Structure formats: structure tokens, C-alpha cells
Amino acid sequence: MRKGRHDKAKAGVRPERTRAPKRERLSGAPRGGRRSTLKVAAMCAFGAAAIALLVYAALTSGPWRLHAYTVKGASYLTSAEVLAASGLEEDDNLFTLDAAVARERLLANPRIVTAKVERRLPGEIVITITERRAAAAILVNGEFYTIAADGVVLGPLAAGYEDLPVLVGPSYTARGVVTGKRFGRPEVLEALAVLTAIGNVDPVWLAAADYVDVNARTIVLARGNRRVRYGAGFDERTAHRLWRVYAETAPQTNHELIYDVRYGNDVVVTGLAAAAGSPPGGDPQHGGTI
16 A cells, blocks of 8 residues: 555545546536427427317317308399309308309309309308390200390290290201300391390380391381391490480381381481371382481
């Protein structure tokens, strides 16, 4: 034994022990760092999943599902028919509802020309539409169909329920389903424009129209006793001028009268002089310009 160590033991002083050097911890690093990080990440993931589950449960619960609807602008279609055309059904989730898709489905119906779909939370939708009105009837494939002013075929004519002028002249055929097709023939669109202008001036006057010969550009009214010959460019202003002359002259006789509006701003009436008592040999086809 070494002397120095022995002397210290006698004096009651404990000898120094040799210790291994301590490893210094990185500044700011938590004890058990990796384990703590994993624990925090697991808690965050669990919390996010719980929140997502709660949100899903809330959004898919009864109050957020379709249970009421309002339809605006429908006259020919029923509210149920409009809802069916949109593809929406009771109990649909309003948060996953695609309003753009529902609108496109509505516009696929030939009766509907504009459509808008709105949500009213928690469980209602509002559908606003504009409908095409039937302007005339047309014979296609041997069957009468109603047709709108823009040439779209709306559906078969309901016999006894729709009093519409008939477009006659050419024989029209179509392949496949006729309803929903659009007529682009100029003579048809021109006749529809004339009927629409007349109806905007006076619907009762339009109701007196029996048929339209689209080839001869002639509207036959009052069981054939009144005829209107029109040309290109017939518009609502022309219809107003025609209506004033028609209202003044039509009641004067039961004989046939022909109203010709093919000459600019003039309305030429023929047949009136003969009906009023023209001299023998007079030409009943020569009338005056009013």
C-alpha cells in the first residue's frame, strides 16, 4: 500500500474514488426525447380523428339531409316533376350535393330553359326555373307534338287540352325520340317568331289562329275567313300595326279578308271592298292600304 493513501486513512479522510466522466446532454433536449415526440404525435392523430368523426356524424345526421324543397317558376311542370328532373331525392346530404350537376339535369328537360339550385341549411333546397311555353303544334312522324318558340319539341300534343295553331306544309320526320329535339328549319322558326309576336300583343288573338302554312307564309284565322300573309322580319312592332288594322276591319264583314304585311310598314287589306258592296265586275282582290 502506498504511504500517502495509508496516512489519509488514518486521519479519517476518505480517499477519492475515480469516476467515469459524465456525458453532457444536448442543451434543450427533453429527457426521453424520441419517446415524448411519438407520444405527442399519437395524441394529435387521435384528436384529429375524433374531431373528424364528430364532424362527419354531425353532417350526416338528419337535420343536414334534404327534407324540404321549394320550386319557383313552374306552371306546366309540377313541383314533384321538377325535383325528379333535378335528380335530387329526399334524405340526400346537402353538404355533398352538387348544385351544378342538379342544374344540368334540369336543363336536360326540354320544358326547362333556365334553372337555379340553392341550399337553405339545414335541410332545404330552392329550385327556380323558367319554362318554355308551347307556341304551336307540329306534325312529326305522323303525330302532333307541341313546339316552343325556339324550335324545341316539348312533347306529344295533349288532345283536347291544348288549343294551339298547327304548323302545316312540309312533312317532317325525325329519328329516335322526338321530344327534346330542336327544329332549325328557317320556315319553322320564322312561323314560330310570327306566332310569338302575335301572342305577345294579344293572347286571345293568337287563340283565333287555326293553322300556319309555313310554305305560303300564311296564318289562317277565324275558320279560314281571316288570313295574314307575313314576310321575313315580322316582329312585335309589325304585330301591333297589324292588330290595330285587324281590330278596325275584321268586325265589318263575315267575308274573307286577307291582311298582307309583306310591304314594309303598310298593312294591305284585300276583300273588304267587295264585302262592303263593290259594283258588279269589281275585283275583290284589290283592296286599300291602311
